[in-house]
Amino acid sequence: MSDSIDQKQNFLKGIVKENPVFVMLLGMCPTLGVTSSAFNGLGMGIATLFVLLMSNIVVSLIKSQIPSKVRIPAFIIIIASFVTIVEMVLEAYIPFLYEQLGIFIPLIVVNCLILGRAEAFASKNNLLSSTIDALGMGVGFVIALTILGATREILGSGSLFEIKFVPENANTFILFILPPGAFIALAYLAVIFNKISIKIT
Amino acid sequence: MEYIIILIAAVFVNNIVLSQFLGICPFFGVSSKVSTSVGMSGAVLFVMTIATMVTYLLHQYVLVPAGLDYLRTITFIMVIAALVQMVEIILKKVSPPLYQALGVFLPLITTNCAVLGVAILALGLENVSLLKAVFFAIANSIGFSLALIIFASIREHLELADIPEGMKGVPINLLIAGLLSLAFLGFTGLV
Numbered sequence: 001m002s003d004s005i006d007q008k009q010n011f012l013k014g015i016v017k018e019n020p021v022f023v024m025l026l027g028m029c030p031t032l033g034v035t036s037s038a039f040n041g042l043g044m045g046i047a048t049l050f051v052l053l054m055s056n057i058v059v060s061l062i063k064s065q066i067p068s069k070v071r072i073p074a075f076i077i078i079i080a081s082f083v084t085i086v087e088m089v090l091e092a093y094i095p096f097l098y099e100q101l102g103i104f105i106p107l108i109v110v111n112c113l114i115l116g117r118a119e120a121f122a123s124k125n126n127l128l129s130s131t132i133d134a135l136g137m138g139v140g141f142v143i144a145l146t147i148l149g150a151t152r153e154i155l156g157s158g159s160l161f162e163i164k165f166v167p168e169n170a171n172t173f174i175l176f177i178l179p180p181g182a183f184i185a186l187a188y189l190a191v192i193f194n195k196i197s198i199k200i201t
Numbered sequence: 202m203e204y205i206i207i208l209i210a211a212v213f214v215n216n217i218v219l220s221q222f223l224g225i226c227p228f229f230g231v232s233s234k235v236s237t238s239v240g241m242s243g244a245v246l247f248v249m250t251i252a253t254m255v256t257y258l259l260h261q262y263v264l265v266p267a268g269l270d271y272l273r274t275i276t277f278i279m280v281i282a283a284l285v286q287m288v289e290i291i292l293k294k295v296s297p298p299l300y301q302a303l304g305v306f307l308p309l310i311t312t313n314c315a316v317l318g319v320a321i322l323a324l325g326l327e328n329v330s331l332l333k334a335v336f337f338a339i340a341n342s343i344g345f346s347l348a349l350i351i352f353a354s355i356r357e358h359l360e361l362a363d364i365p366e367g368m369k370g371v372p373i374n375l376l377i378a379g380l381l382s383l384a385f386l387g388f389t390g391l392v
Contacts, residue, residue, distance in 0.1 A: 081275065
């Protein structure tokens with residue numbers, strides 16, 4: 001592909017048509033594992049966005065230097081380096097979020113979304129396209145995780161971004177902040193998302 | 202006694218797939234047939250056990266003494282990737298029938314977050330020893346197999362069911378996983 005590829009389309013595809021969570025089902029472990037509240041979903045989304053953006057940039061810059069036989073291990077090292085940076089920064093500056101996300105921070109390494117974009121897009125396209133692709137996919141991921149987190153938080157604890165809007169002892173659907181709620185909420189969100197995106201396009 | 206508790210906790214109470222959300226990709230990816238899910242379970246058992254053993258030793262005797270704890274993520278993922286390749290090559294030579302059965306699943310395991318997840322979680326066990334870490338890995342892979350095989354059997358029956366148009370494919374699978382996870386929630390408080 002050359003520079004002529006439509007950058008606006010390139011950015012938007014990650015948000016609607018090829019949304020990593022609702023359409024492509026990539027990176028499901030963090031999607032289901034950390035979205036018990038909107039804040040956690042947003043935090044995880046931004047951490048992933050950062051790693052995705054940086055690894056796409058680096059891969060696209062050095063793609064011609066990497067022998068194609070060892071490209072997957074090379075991509076994994078690049079990704080793992082940025083994950084380590086995120087891990088250290090979060091631990092130092094946002095310890096609360098670091099504790100909430102727990103094991104899922106090192107597991108960003110094996111998020112198939114990131115390796116998938118490195119392999120399918122960044123290793124074949126120039127710097128600008130890869131950066132915009134990463135931004136689109138990353139923003140799509142952030143939006144999806146925040147929506148899922150918000151849905152579960154509203155139904156499960158009657159609050160949004162920790163702001164409660166039901167009385168103290170109100171009965172909420174506790175199920176939605178427990179593990180089964182993650183699967184069920186995502187199932188219905190995927191149905192709604194598909195309906196809407198069919199209508200738009 | 203302690204080991205029995207680890208086993209029950211890993212298989213039922215904190216099932217690695219249904220309550221900890223590790224290894225979701227193969228859980229959805231290779232669960233359309235029971236036979237493939239059995240193959241995948243075998244491969245995971247194999248790799249997870251060896252990977253946890255190697256990463257535990259590496260962490261305990263190299264990374265910690267050298268003060269390189271922060272390199273944990275990079276080292277572990279490289280070890281797992283290398284290990285998967287090695288297991289593949291060795292199996293091909295030593296046991297062709299086993300390679301035939303597990304071969305196609307092995308490359309997929311590198312990006313199976315359950316393997317990396319268990320290797321990291323094992324370090325956080327109470328009074329962790331090599332034996333305990335390895336046992337923890339075996340218990341978790343049994344939990345993974347149990348969830349995967351139950352899920353695959355349900356999906357095989359689903360082919361005959363009449364599913365509403367909008368729910369076909371991904372949403373119905375997610376819903377089934379949700380119900381399965383709800384069933385496993387019943388084990389809470391067992392240990």
